[in-house]
Amino acid sequence: MTAWEQFGTITVVSALLLAALQAVTFAVGHRIGRYNVVDVSWGLGFVLVAAVSAVLGDGDPGRRVLLLVLVAVWGLRLSWHMHRKSAGRGEDPRYRELLGRAGGASLGTVARKIFATQGAAQWFVSLPVQLSAVLGPAHGAGRAVMAVGVALWAVGAYFEAVGDRQLRAFKADSANRGRIMDSGLWAWTRHPNYFGDACVWWGLWLVCAGVWPGVVTVASPIAMTYFLVYATGARLLEQTMSRRPGYREYQARTAYFLPRPPRR
Template sequence: MISGLHGWAAFGVITGASLLLLAVLHGVTMAIGHRIGRYNVVDVAWGLGFVGIAVLSLVLGPGDLARRWLLAVLVALWGSRLTWHMYVKSAGKGEDPRYTELLSRSGGDGLGVVARKIFATQGISQWFVSLPIQVSAVVGGTEGIWIVVLVLGVGLWVLGLAFEGVGDAQLRRFKADPANKGEIMDRGLWSWTRHPNYFGDASVWWGLWLVAASAWPGVLTVLSPVAMTYFLVYATGARLLEESMSRRPGYAAYQERTSYFLPRPPRRTVP
């Protein structure tokens, strides 16, 4: 806890420490990416950065201790799983087509372009998306009817984590079967949405926002989950992945019968 500091002064210390942490994290990650010749290592740092901010908020925040611990645990569970998943997914592989395409549209893979378009963008995004955690660390406890909002937030977080974890496990098993080589994954959660992991991610952060919104002025950080959803759907997530996947045989038919983002039963198609 920050001794003697309260309110916005304490928030200033937390947000400054968070920015410093992200700058160091992404500086080191970019150096690693440059050394190994691929910058998708930034995806490994994505979850890790949020965990670091949650821990800083827990340790430095003078706000309600129970909610600080709750948010730290929720973010740590989500972020640790995601960090390990992205590490395993990318280890020994080439560059992610999303980043290849992004850099080619931005003028090449010079360090200045890479720093600006990938690492600085990711760092600023992490700081902004994590504002509910930072703000929640300096405010009072949750009381009365607002406890319902907190419980709903935890429930939405559970739903999101389940979608991410189950969706990733289903895809991993599908790819491990040699019989599925070249096929489109359209089973399990992937038959309800083409991006169950991104939908789960969005649900996690809307849930965390609800937890923060259970005490004023956490509700004012609503633009943070809005931004996260935008990144996942339009900016660096599903849209870029769809652009590369659309070149694969059978993907157009998969798009016709399967929801883009929000889960729903698959459409029936005429043979």
């Protein structure tokens, strides 16, 4: 089997498994009456694709294992965090607004706007991982590019994990009720978790880009960044948060996405 035939097998199997995962998640969300359970399956879907790629691919074994480990560490932590965040709570305001603009929460609208969209996004964003599984080893400058990718992944994982932990600790303190989280990483960017997510996927793309033609999958991290900044991430959250007292002031002194020292 040629490398491109392997890639075709990996991408088809990945698409089918992601469709099954989203179908199960949709059924669970419908049963419990809230569809933010889709956030739990977000990281799990990428882990599933990375595992399929590592098993079915015949490319450089070291890079296949590396990508599986990086995606699994990121994805499993994120899914566990989203489970803890959403368990026992109501619907996420982002999804209420999304469905409201789409004309209501009919089953067809929910399936199309939330679950089908997320499944397609998971498949497209994970293309670097899928393609990398069938490529040979990196040499020379390609190894340096891969090393930069791992370092960028580490920066992203730090921002995301630490930012989530800081926010969870802030919310757990009753003295902070009604206040805006503006310390730690949240003083440098209003969305350290989303920024970290973007860095993770640009880093994973660089690991793939160290070997030709991995670089051609650059549209995948671009799409992930678009989702995080404009589609279902920061922009929707800002629309909700801007109604809270003190958030306008927080916006004035803190960077939107890319971190920078806070203004006085």
